[in-house]
Amino acid sequence: MDHFLYRDGQLYAEDVPVAEIAAKVGTPVYIYSTATLTRHFRLFDEALDGMPHVVCYAMKAASNQAILKTLAQLGAGMDVVSGGEYARAKAAGVPGDRIVFSGVGKTREEMRAALEGGIRQFNVESEPEMQALSEVASEMGVIAPIAVRVNPDVDAKTHAKIATGKSENKFGVPISRASEVYATAAALPGLEVVGIDVHIGSQLTDLEPYRLAFTKVGELVDRLRADGHDIRRLDLGGGLGIPYTRGNEAPPLPVEYGNLIKEVLGDKGCEIEIEPGRLVAGNAGILVSEVIYLKQGEGRDFLILDAAMNDLIRPAMYEAHHDIVPVVEPEAGAEQAAYDVVGPVCESGDTFAKQRSLTTLAAGDLVAFRSAGAYGAVMASEYNTRPLVPEVLVKDDHFAVIRERPSFEEIINRDTLPEWL
Template sequence: MPPARPPALLDAFAYQAGRLHAEGVPLSKIADAAGTPCWVYSHGALESRYRAFDAAFAGIPHLICYALKANSNQAVIKTFADLGAGADIVSEGELRRALAAGVPPERIVFAGVGKTAAEMAVALDAGILQFNVESDQELERLSQVASQMGRTAGVALRVNPDVDAGTHAKITTGTAENKFGIEIDQARAVAARTAALPGLKLSGIAMHIGSQLTSVEPYRQAFARLVDFARMLMNEDGHKLERLDLGGGLGVHYQHAPPVDLASYCAAAREALAGFPGTVVLEPGRWMVADAGILLARVQYVKRGSLKTFVILDAAMNDLIRPALYDAWHPVIPVVEPAAGHGLETVDVVGPICESSDVIATGRSMPPVAQGELVAIGVAGAYGAVMASTYNSRPLAPEVMVKGGAFSVVRSRPSYDEMIASDRLAPWQIHRT
């Protein structure tokens, strides 16, 4: 009989002999070695996700560029790079991380609305595949930088198809009121401008309509508009497009809404792309890593009041800001398997930070947990560690990678001395004798 899988967690995390494991490793063993809070990632889950996405697009020339903004740990990037992935990056720092992890530069696309001239120069020097350009002023700047360097920059114009993704307002990117992309009604003129500017080669059209989409329909609409626009540029204006970049944004299962069905998503892309002679670029991020990671925490106190019961963890909003920022829902699972027929208790799961918004879960029904017990905060592999901070002078939590029965710390917890040493006193504050 297979190990029991807790609700809303991927198969990589399951109860074995009454204890929650990551693949073949008890989470309690990781807590003993790395301390809590800490992030735990399943290598097997990452690999499985990539292979499923790659297989879905079999028969179509495609390049999967993993979106580093979801999780930029070197071990995570390396896992995907070894499988053949490229990288979708939005900063020089992410570019350097991708290159350091072994991503070939010809598989890197540079997105983002605010690229600096210095970032452009570093990316051109590295020889990346393309810049996803998002404004006419960015186009002018890229032309200047490339011309000064004697380079040619591959350009994909990121168009805004004005499709409502139906997701959270803070992660919607494809409507006319968003800062991202070039409005599709203006993009034809920008394409002509691209072809006329020195140092540029218009090689593709790109889009990205948002994050955490749980319906295929917005994709279907956006893909159709993108491909229709690309065909117009090729057939009427004579542009030779080599690539169509469909972006990412596929949702995962946090609570009620089911994740996007990969087969349906792929079918929508295949339908729109029928007859397109080039390569499709895909930029999944959250879908690749969210289910493959948990945040492991320990209960510090159970505080019972007249109106509420608070389970106070050593993990906080500085570790996982998504609930405070997006009202995000994450499963909270006891590491010790609850006994059969256990009751449920309604609690607020909170952290120790001096903010009322430091809440992991509100009004959550879950098995009772006691002081000192471990819990796993699930579906936390995306936008967790990358958005963490040292607020309240709390050290960044370590990150751990598990493969089979082995595990390794892939980012250490900094010491307090290391944190303080990164500050510097002003010259007039240094007393000399």
């Protein structure tokens, strides 16, 4: 569910006409709904009622300060994967004891910053990282709480580029070596083992891979406790998918995900940490673009938009589908046409959809890419010196620009010339 609905023939974001935002801010523009962000976070929080838990939003999905602060005020923790994300979380008012630091390549500088600013735990992914963290913590005279990310070798049955739980993926340590790795961790100074971490991938649409992975984690809890480790937290990652195509079978609901966690791991007496990102932010955002030209090609028509792959890279990078809808609601029985929907970037890969059936459109019409709130603005670039897309947050009947579109002068002035030029 989201809060982008037609009303009186116009697409609205909550109680604000999308066309009004486009007229004032320009296009392309990302628009987010506070009500949708709030609802989706609460669904996860409520799904784990009855268990000690923390919902740490995976902020790599969408990390604007206004989004983070909205979620932080609801009680969300944050899952960060870089020093920059850690700084963003802190700037949004998230206390260190609600921040989990994940990622395979943490630097010593990032470790030091998190230990100075406060951290709930590091999810360590290798023995070299564990050694480095031990040295940093010991130098600082502090203790670093850790969970070891284990790779359960479970096929998440998702896109190859976002699968993380198979043996060939770069993430975590093989679960078969977990006892050995935990013994090493317990022997290192400056570290405190507090739990187990697992994350098998993103955009999962079936609970069975979770069941397989969580069952293995439950068995590992018993083995590690028998070895003398105080396992009191289970970080189960995120990855629950969203319906990118309306009308298709919906992925599992957060309540079903929560029930599975309770069924498989509820008897372990552990605090549960989950890290949803896409399901919180994905359907909470749209990308609005204007049609520049309708171009007739050899056997096909091209709908050329002012948005491009640098603004929304998911279709080019993942062959991802986004529903594309007109901002003016089509009349019942309106004429349809098949378009290749493309942007103006000088790449053939700058294609959002091929032979997509849409209501007949013309230059000047506005369209919206649905489910663009996650991995949209955060993955945008200034390729072709195209300014980063502005972001807008809507709440009820008002909206605010939460990231301005930079001018060409601002972009160019970031460059510095050497003294000999």
